[in-house]
Amino acid sequence: MLYHAELGAEERSLAQERFASGEVRVAVTTSAFGMGVDIPTVRQVIHAGLPLSLEEYYQQAGRAGRDGLPAVCVVVHTGADRRLPEFFIETAHPDAATVGAVHRSLVEEGYDPGAWSRVVHRDAFVRALSDRAGDAARELLRDAGVIEGGVATPMPAHLLPVDHGRVAAHRRAATARFGRLLDYLAGRRCRHRDVVEYFGEKASAVDCGSGCDVCTGAAAPVGPALDPTPVRQALSAVARLRGRVGVVKLAKVLVGSQSRELGGASGIPTFGALRGWREPDVVELLRRLTDAGALQVGNDRYPTVDITPRGVEAMRGDVQLEIADPRAEGPPRAARAAAVDEELDAEAQALFGRLRRWRTETARERNYSPFVVFPDRTLVELARRRPTTNDELLAVPGVGKGKKDMYGEAVLAIIAASLETP
Numbered sequence: 008m009l010y011h012a013e014l015g016a017e018e019r020s021l022a023q024e025r026f027a028s029g030e031v032r033v034a035v036t037t038s039a040f041g042m043g044v045d046i047p048t049v050r051q052v053i054h055a056g057l058p059l060s061l062e063e064y065y066q067q068a069g070r071a072g073r074d075g076l077p078a079v080c081v082v083v084h085t086g087a088d089r090r091l092p093e094f095f096i097e098t099a100h101p102d103a104a105t106v107g108a109v110h111r112s113l114v115e116e117g118y119d120p121g122a123w124s125r126v127v128h129r130d131a132f133v134r135a136l137s138d139r140a141g142d143a144a145r146e147l148l149r150d151a152g153v154i155e156g157g158v159a160t161p162m163p164a165h166l167l168p169v170d171h172g173r174v175a176a177h178r179r180a181a182t183a184r185f186g187r188l189l190d191y192l193a194g195r196r197c198r199h200r201d202v203v204e205y206f207g208e209k210a211s212a213v214d215c216g217s218g219c220d221v222c223t224g225a226a227a228p229v230g231p232a233l234d235p236t237p238v239r240q241a242l243s244a245v246a247r248l249r250g251r252v253g254v255v256k257l258a259k260v261l262v263g264s265q266s267r268e269l270g271g272a273s274g275i276p277t278f279g280a281l282r283g284w285r286e287p288d289v290v291e292l293l294r295r296l297t298d299a300g301a302l303q304v305g306n307d308r309y310p311t312v313d314i315t316p317r318g319v320e321a322m323r324g325d326v327q328l329e330i331a332d333p334r335a336e337g338p339p340r341a342a343r344a345a346a347v348d349e350e351l352d353a354e355a356q357a358l359f360g361r362l363r364r365w366r367t368e369t370a371r372e373r374n375y376s377p378f379v380v381f382p383d384r385t386l387v388e389l390a391r392r393r394p395t396t397n398d399e400l401l402a403v404p405g406v407g408k409g410k411k412d413m414y415g416e417a418v419l420a421i422i423a424a425s426l427e428t429p
């Protein structure tokens with residue numbers, strides 16, 4: 008089922024009804040879907056791209072699991088997904104030059120056009136503005152009383168009664184909120200705890216223990232966080248060479264490569280700052296800095312790297328970025344899974360197989376993803392430790408009180424049966 012702004016009102020409410028009634032089970036929608044509608048049995052919310060803030064994410068993710076049963080929220084994103092929220096933030100808070108140009112253009116038009124895009128503005132700068140930026144500037148002028156009854160009052164740009172300082176402060180606040188969301192996604196702290204703390208309830212914040220990808224160990228393996236020095240050195244190298252070189256060349260500069268193609272780039276103070284690193288690890292570091300919003304990579308055929316305002320803050324030490332050390336990476340996930348198989352003896356493997364079949368059935372009955380019931384890692388631990396009491400069960404990583412209450416009896420029965428079989 009599809010749901011988006013271009014559907015008619017009737018089609019939209021029909022789509023919503025079909026989903027609410029359970030007739031269709033998957034809705035592919037824009038974030039407007041489900042606003043103000045309580046559908047308690049939503050089991051998964053999968054985000055494509057990035058929300059603007061943790062508030063927004065929490066509101067959208069909060070549509071899952073309103074019946075109090077387990078639900079999954081996933082955000083699928085890459086570094087490139089940052090462009091859209093950044094564009095929204097920028098265009099929603101136009102600067103003085105934009106507001107001045109829009110005002111001039113409206114005075115020349117002699118009236119306040121209805122839809123921005125329907126007007127051919129004579130001013131090239133204004134023509135190049137997005138609808139969003141034009142509308143935001145017009146809104147500011149209206150709020151300031153410069154546009155009244157659809158007519159813009161002529162006056163010099165520097166006398167426009169628009170508080171540009173306030174607009175800039177709002178833009179900085181929006182950028183900071185977005186940065187906090189990126190930290191949340193890149194972070195390796197319990198997701199539940201992080202959200203609770205964000206909304207100011209530090210005292211009641213505890214790790215959920217078994218309800219998020221971090222606590223269950225399902226999150227991508229990461230090394231320990233890098234200390235700030237190499238991070239700042241890498242950022243400083245980018246700042247020196249702003250937009251002139253790509254990732255590979257930057258990596259060469261940072262490791263102090265003797266390659267001749269570096270030319271003048273080898274003269275910067277941070278040349279060789281990461282001597283001893285492997286070039287691919289430096290490339291990975293730069294990629295992580297991009298994901299963290301500190302760097303941006305251009306769209307050209309030979310994309311160059313530039314530093315973002317957030318990167319400048321991190322370089323100065325005003326904010327601390329938590330970047331996992333790419334050199335300390337464990338073996339890839341498939342290799343880890345194989346290692347787990349080797350850890351289990353034949354009996355434990357057989358038990359693991361039984362537990363997995365039980366998990367598949369349970370997940371199907373309840374309409375969950377299997378890993379909501381228990382992640383593989385927990386099943387492996389159950390098979391290895393073979394707990395026989397509730398206390399032993401609770402000692403297994405990934406089994407919290409909620410899971411024990413829900414699945415404990417079934418799991419203990421399967422384990423007991425496996426101990427009886429000769």
Ligand SMILES: [Zn+2]
Nearest residue numbers: 197215219222
């Ligand atoms: Zn957690």
